[in-house]
Amino acid sequence: MTTVHHPLAEGPQTGLARSKHLIKLFRNEQTDPDRFYHYLAADTLRHISKFGSIEGGIAVDIGGGPGYVAEALRTAGATSLVVEYNFEELLLHDRKPDLALQGDAQCLSLRDDAARLVHSSNVLEHVPDWRAMLSEMVRILDPSEGLGYLTFTNWLSPWGGHETSPWHYMGGDRAVERYVRKHGRRPKNEFGTSLYRLDIKEVLAWFEQRNDVEVLWVGPRYLPEWMRWIEKVRGVREIITWNLVVVFRKR
Numbered sequence: 001m002t003t004v005h006h007p008l009a010e011g012p013q014t015g016l017a018r019s020k021h022l023i024k025l026f027r028n029e030q031t032d033p034d035r036f037y038h039y040l041a042a043d044t045l046r047h048i049s050k051f052g053s054i055e056g057g058i059a060v061d062i063g064g065g066p067g068y069v070a071e072a073l074r075t076a077g078a079t080s081l082v083v084e085y086n087f088e089e090l091l092l093h094d095r096k097p098d099l100a101l102q103g104d105a106q107c108l109s110l111r112d113d114a115a116r117l118v119h120s121s122n123v124l125e126h127v128p129d130w131r132a133m134l135s136e137m138v139r140i141l142d143p144s145e146g147l148g149y150l151t152f153t154n155w156l157s158p159w160g161g162h163e164t165s166p167w168h169y170m171g172g173d174r175a176v177e178r179y180v181r182k183h184g185r186r187p188k189n190e191f192g193t194s195l196y197r198l199d200i201k202e203v204l205a206w207f208e209q210r211n212d213v214e215v216l217w218v219g220p221r222y223l224p225e226w227m228r229w230i231e232k233v234r235g236v237r238e239i240i241t242w243n244l245v246v247v248f249r250k251r
């Protein structure tokens, strides 16, 4: 398994201890983003490396912001490229990725079959046409060795409304109105503009109808692996999952 040698990447690697650590770091994400994102990137790489090697390949991180995951993927021997819509996101937390391209996940300027790894974390719920984004992830994936690694926050997750949570359960527009009343400004992730409803049911159905895609792993990102069974329980999974991981390859 590939290990990221970064002091902020260290911590428990499995089970409940890993989940508790992730939640603790997430709670402090605003004040100590480096600790949360380095740990999460290392955790992601550990998971990816269970499915194969990315050494010598091109790894694309769509919506990868300032490049924490790209940095981790490079330690595994990949040439990593961030594709990011918003230039300012590349410079967050006083960082910037080594190799980045400004572009739109729904229409990537990369050739078919180019990537050994296509990764995207928490971007799918931010694009107006998530099906187009998934199609693009599949299109650029190498069909022989390529791996797709997708994570997203679904709408009915307790964090589905992002900073407007949990009021999104009353409706996205109402949650935004409440946020504006309380904070005197619009939320960064605004329902209908930069945040959209995304249901696990629909995303998994999309994968099922793609004959050229094989799903290798589905599970909740932050919960222990033994809780993967919840993805089989329709309805319940929309609330308990928080954030879903789908690992796939192109046939």
Ligand SMILES: C[S@@+](CC[C@H](N)C(=O)[O-])C[C@H]1O[C@@H](n2cnc3c(N)ncnc32)[C@H](O)[C@@H]1O
Pocket (backbone or CB within 6 Å): 062, 063, 064, 065, 083, 084, 085, 086, 089, 103, 104, 105, 106, 120, 121, 122, 123, 126, 127
């Ligand atoms: C919630 S952040 C996630 C950042 C990072 N991937 C992570 O997991 O921490 C969403 C990111 O997606 C980017 N994004 C939104 N729409 C995009 C699009 N159409 N194409 C590419 N990136 C996009 C945003 O600029 C932002 O950097």
